[in-house]
Amino acid sequence: MEFFEVVEKRRTVRDFENEEISMDIIEKIIGAGLKAPTNDHMRDWHYIVIRDKSVVLQLLDIIPKGISEEDMNQLIKDWNLSDNEQQEAYRNAVPKQHKMLLDASVIVIPLLKQKTDILHPDSISHLNGFASIWCSVENIFLAATAEGYACTLRVPLGNEGEWARDVLGFPNDYFMPCFIGVGKPKADADVIKQKDIDVKERIHWDRW
Numbered sequence: 001m002e003f004f005e006v007v008e009k010r011r012t013v014r015d016f017e018n019e020e021i022s023m024d025i026i027e028k029i030i031g032a033g034l035k036a037p038t039n040d041h042m043r044d045w046h047y048i049v050i051r052d053k054s055v056v057l058q059l060l061d062i063i064p065k066g067i068s069e070e071d072m073n074q075l076i077k078d079w080n081l082s083d084n085e086q087q088e089a090y091r092n093a094v095p096k097q098h099k100m101l102l103d104a105s106v107i108v109i110p111l112l113k114q115k116t117d118i119l120h121p122d123s124i125s126h127l128n129g130f131a132s133i134w135c136s137v138e139n140i141f142l143a144a145t146a147e148g149y150a151c152t153l154r155v156p157l158g159n160e161g162e163w164a165r166d167v168l169g170f171p172n173d174y175f176m177p178c179f180i181g182v183g184k185p186k187a188d189a190d191v192i193k194q195k196d197i198d199v200k201e202r203i204h205w206d207r208w
């Protein structure tokens with residue numbers, strides 16, 4: 001697939017077929033993740049790939065399986081989601097947080113080595129490792145798309161990161177930025193409309 005076609009086709013998918021994904025494809029996709037730019041040249045990243053549904057169930061046990069209409073309305077208020085399209089996107093995504101990861105063919109947990117307190121950085125450069133792993137995440141999304149698969153993503157809320165550490169046994173000096181689900185999109189998978197943005201309005205030549 002041509003590069004700009006991959007960029008256009010890469011969309012967050014939350015409705016997956018019940019289908020296996022080969023280890024070769026997983027290795028190819030994560031290999032692309034390992035080619036991302038890196039702050040310190042080391043790419044000290046690891047990826048836990050979870051295929052075993054009993055581990056998946058344990059890992060996801062902490063994630064809410066749905067949300068009431070009332071709580072959804074409250075969340076929209078609390079998170080100041082004022083844009084109509086944004087609200088629709090959240091109304092679609094929030095109830096699927098558990099199922100999208102359960103139904104994905106595999107869950108990938110990227111891990112970065114973090115030497116300083118990531119939640120209380122002394123300077124922006126202390127977030128370089130975190131920024132780098134997100135470059136890796138995007139490469140994974142693009143590579144999965146190029147291979148005919150799609151990804152979903154959840155940033156851990158509350159204790160979900162610590163829970164994942166207990167379930168998966170990764171070391172204390174590694175930090176998990178997100179859960180990634182990879183799978184074959186259902187033929188009728190919801191793909192939420194992206195906001196229309198005119199690139200010309202976002203580029204500021206020479207000065208803002």
Ligand SMILES: Cc1cc2nc3c(=O)[nH]c(=O)nc-3n(C[C@H](O)[C@H](O)[C@H](O)COP(=O)(O)O)c2cc1C
Pocket residue numbers: 010011012013089093094097153154155156192194
């Ligand atoms: C940093 C980051 C955090 C995100 N967190 C979540 C999440 O917790 N749950 C979820 O379903 N999607 C999450 N997403 C996916 C976004 O909802 C999605 O990228 C956005 O709605 C745009 O849709 P698109 O990816 O199809 O273009 C996240 C994406 C990013 C980049």
